[in-house]
Amino acid sequence: MTAAxxxxxxxxxxxxxxxxxxxxxxxxxxxxxxxxxxxxxxVLDEFEDLGIVVHAHLGHGATVYHLTGAPHGHVVCxxxxxxxxxxAELFDRMEGELLKRFGFALDRHHVAIAGLCAACRGVQGRAxxxxxxxxxxx
Amino acid sequence: MTAAxxxxxxxxxxxxxxxxxxxxxxxxxxxxxxxxxxxxxxVLDEFEDLGIVVHAHLGHGATVYHLTGAPHGHVVCxxxxxxxxxxAELFDRMEGELLKRFGFALDRHHVAIAGLCAACRGVQGRAxxxxxxxxxxx
DNA sequence: ATTGCTGCAAACCTTTTGCAAGAAT
DNA sequence: ATTCTTGCAAAAGGTTTGCAGCAAT
Numbered sequence: 001m002t003a004a005x006x007x008x009x010x011x012x013x014x015x016x017x018x019x020x021x022x023x024x025x026x027x028x029x030x031x032x033x034x035x036x037x038x039x040x041x042x043v044l045d046e047f048e049d050l051g052i053v054v055h056a057h058l059g060h061g062a063t064v065y066h067l068t069g070a071p072h073g074h075v076v077c078x079x080x081x082x083x084x085x086x087x088a089e090l091f092d093r094m095e096g097e098l099l100k101r102f103g104f105a106l107d108r109h110h111v112a113i114a115g116l117c118a119a120c121r122g123v124q125g126r127a128x129x130x131x132x133x134x135x136x137x138x
Numbered sequence: 139m140t141a142a143x144x145x146x147x148x149x150x151x152x153x154x155x156x157x158x159x160x161x162x163x164x165x166x167x168x169x170x171x172x173x174x175x176x177x178x179x180x181v182l183d184e185f186e187d188l189g190i191v192v193h194a195h196l197g198h199g200a201t202v203y204h205l206t207g208a209p210h211g212h213v214v215c216x217x218x219x220x221x222x223x224x225x226a227e228l229f230d231r232m233e234g235e236l237l238k239r240f241g242f243a244l245d246r247h248h249v250a251i252a253g254l255c256a257a258c259r260g261v262q263g264r265a266x267x268x269x270x271x272x273x274x275x276x
Numbered sequence: 277a278t279t280g281c282t283g284c285a286a287a288c289c290t291t292t293t294g295c296a297a298g299a300a301t
Numbered sequence: 302a303t304t305c306t307t308g309c310a311a312a313a314g315g316t317t318t319g320c321a322g323c324a325a326t
Contacts, residue, residue: 002280002281002282002324002325004281004282005281020315021315021316022314022315034282034283035282035283036282036283036284037315037316038282038283038284038285038316038317038318039281039282039283041315041316041317042281042282042317043281057195057197057198057250057252059195059248059250060195061314061315062314062315062316063315063316075236075240075242075244077242078245078248084240086236086240086242090232090235090236091232093231093232094228094229094231094232094251097228098213098224098228098251098253102213102222102224102255102256103255103256103259104213104215104224104251104253104254104255104256105253105254105259106213106251106252106253107216107252107253107254110197110216110252110253111250111251111252112195112197112250113232113236113242113244113249114195114244114245114248114249115236115242115243115244115245115248116242116243116245117240117241117242118240118241118242121241121243140299140300140305140306140307142306142307143306158290159290159291160289160290172307172308173307173308174307174308174309175290175291176291176292176293176307176308176309176310177306177307177308179290179291179292180292180306180307181306199289199290200289200290200291201290201291
């Protein structure tokens with residue numbers, strides 16, 4: 001295993017959250033400044049092929065990566081952009097239905113559910129009209 | 139209403155599926171060649187503010203747009219990239235749980251569920267190792 | 277010698293923005 | 302006159318790729 005791969009693996013192991021390629025690059029570069037973003041993308045790709053890493057699309061912005069582990073889903077607030085992880089078991093029922101009705105095998109790792117987080121629901125109450133901030137955030 | 143807006147609205151009304159900004163641009167340009175992509179993005183933004191249009195992120199590639207109507211979810215195959223719409227009612231149970239447990243208000247319009255479609259499940263059977271095509275498609 | 281990894285720079289795709297011109301009020 | 306909308310071109314964000322060099326075999 002090369003220095004780049006070791007460094008990227010270390011970063012992924014050291015964090016509890018999902019990281020974008022850019023965040024991973026920055027952290028790797030804090031100890032190995034010469035490692036380039038393209039290498040990070042290439043290594044991440046390779047790790048995915050090996051099943052070590054999975055990624056998810058959170059809707060806005062960059063793809064995020066994390067070590068394969070306890071599968072979890074993501075909820076993303078379309079107003080403030082915050083994302084958080086939710087237990088994979090929330091998807092059990094839907095998984096069964098999708099499989100039965102459409103033959104579609106849901107991937108819990110990969111899911112991003114959009115909506116309004118508790119804080120933003122409070123702020124804007126019932127379905128206020130979209131504002132620029134909300135669109136931007138998302 | 140300006141020509142650009144009318145044209146874009148017509149395109150959206152004439153299709154039954156989700157369209158990317160690029161597809162919308164191409165279709166609009168078939169009758170009004172001078173309309174630019176930036177205008178399409180701006181008009182789409184405005185339509186969203188008005189609540190006429192909603193968009194969804196399908197994971198890979200570009201954002202897609204459609205007229206606000208019967209809300210539906212999307213499932214996207216991570217292998218072949220195909221996306222299809224699924225009834226919003228599939229999200230009922232999950233919506234309730236997310237609200238109760240996390241105060242999170244799911245937006246059914248906006249959801250993209252990843253997984254393997256029936257065809258691709260057949261092709262690769264049980265959990266074949268990821269291949270380049272799959273990564274690419276997604 | 278051959279193969280594989282890497283850094284760099286450039287390319288790419290999607291989306292946004294600054295600006296000056298034109299249309300509508 | 303003022304305001305809104307547009308086209309164009311450039312920029313921006315995220316990601317991929319060509320290439321030459323270096324490392325490991």
